[in-house]
Amino acid sequence: MGLSWGYRDHSVDEAAGIDLIRQAIDLGVDHFDTADVYGPFKNESLLGRALEGRRDRVVLATKMGLVVEDAATYAYGRDGRPEHVRAACDASLARLGVDVIDLYYLHRVDPKTPVEETWTAMAGLVAAGKVRWLGISEPTVAELERVSRIHPVTAVQSELSLWTRDHLAEVVPWCAAHGASFVAFSPLGRGFLTGAIAADARFGPEDFRSKLPRFRPEAVAENQRLVERVRDVAARRGATPAQIALAWVLSRGEQVLAIPGTQRRRYLEQNVAAAEIALTAEELALLDALPAPVGGRY
Numbered sequence: 001m002g003l004s005w006g007y008r009d010h011s012v013d014e015a016a017g018i019d020l021i022r023q024a025i026d027l028g029v030d031h032f033d034t035a036d037v038y039g040p041f042k043n044e045s046l047l048g049r050a051l052e053g054r055r056d057r058v059v060l061a062t063k064m065g066l067v068v069e070d071a072a073t074y075a076y077g078r079d080g081r082p083e084h085v086r087a088a089c090d091a092s093l094a095r096l097g098v099d100v101i102d103l104y105y106l107h108r109v110d111p112k113t114p115v116e117e118t119w120t121a122m123a124g125l126v127a128a129g130k131v132r133w134l135g136i137s138e139p140t141v142a143e144l145e146r147v148s149r150i151h152p153v154t155a156v157q158s159e160l161s162l163w164t165r166d167h168l169a170e171v172v173p174w175c176a177a178h179g180a181s182f183v184a185f186s187p188l189g190r191g192f193l194t195g196a197i198a199a200d201a202r203f204g205p206e207d208f209r210s211k212l213p214r215f216r217p218e219a220v221a222e223n224q225r226l227v228e229r230v231r232d233v234a235a236r237r238g239a240t241p242a243q244i245a246l247a248w249v250l251s252r253g254e255q256v257l258a259i260p261g262t263q264r265r266r267y268l269e270q271n272v273a274a275a276e277i278a279l280t281a282e283e284l285a286l287l288d289a290l291p292a293p294v295g296g297r298y
């Protein structure tokens, strides 16, 4: 996402983005996550070009169901109508330049369309051979129960990190019980948990974080106390805070994966190496006891 949308001036040079994705594949990254709204549309095209000749080495995930209404202000609408599901899938296949999407997510449930109707249309895409597996982002357990009666849920993608633990109580256990993966988005707290965002950092309107309560100036300053604790654990371990944040997410269960985003090779290498870190009981206890952050996540 961050290569085309969301953070900073939300774009990197296309050639640099393609290079970075290919470097990630060479480092062993085999799961890439995009969505039609990222850009909008540009991120799928970028990923499609980067995967040319490498398609078989990765699990390719994309999403539909959010529609950008105003790119300048990050205003989104929701659309889960069956006709939108089918048209969005064909458009994503074309932009990605592939015959099949491995994992196709409903990005958000559309309150105007019963989720059963959306999911039945998505199951139709599996039957048509356009999609291999279905996923859903930010569902409740009640919604998971409703859709899984129609077609299995292969993955749930929701926010999970040291400062966003809401889904550990119900959704993560639901995934374990139903053989679904839990794909943790923003596992680095949109960059905050890495320690790279200073107490006096300010986000302009071109950066999506300017819309989020946790990134308001007073919250950014207050929440440094979380980062300080993560830094302490990292220093003792000889790791970076980003690596500790990712290792904690991965410690939440066998079914939990993390999809950190970056624009830089240095961070990419660090993040890949975090998969090898097994936190000790003492480190986990320190991290589990972090104070709650100031500010809601949206």
Ligand SMILES: NC(=O)c1ccc[n+]([C@@H]2O[C@H](COP(=O)([O-])OP(=O)(O)OC[C@H]3O[C@@H](n4cnc5c(N)ncnc54)[C@H](OP(=O)(O)O)[C@@H]3O)[C@@H](O)[C@H]2O)c1
Pocket: 001, 002, 007, 033, 034, 107, 137, 138, 157, 158, 184, 185, 186, 187, 188, 189, 190, 191, 192, 194, 196, 240, 242, 243, 259, 260, 261, 262, 263, 264, 266, 267, 268, 270, 271
């Ligand atoms: N389903 C959903 O609704 C949803 C919502 C949000 C995100 N997502 C998915 O989740 C993915 C990741 O989430 P995200 O990008 O929001 O947040 P994230 O991975 O938690 O954080 C990304 C930020 O962290 C910085 N960063 C990455 N590695 C770092 C390191 N080792 N040290 C210091 N800083 C580092 C990046 O900086 P640079 O860019 O400067 O490298 C970027 O600003 C997205 O690409 C998207 O596919 C899904």
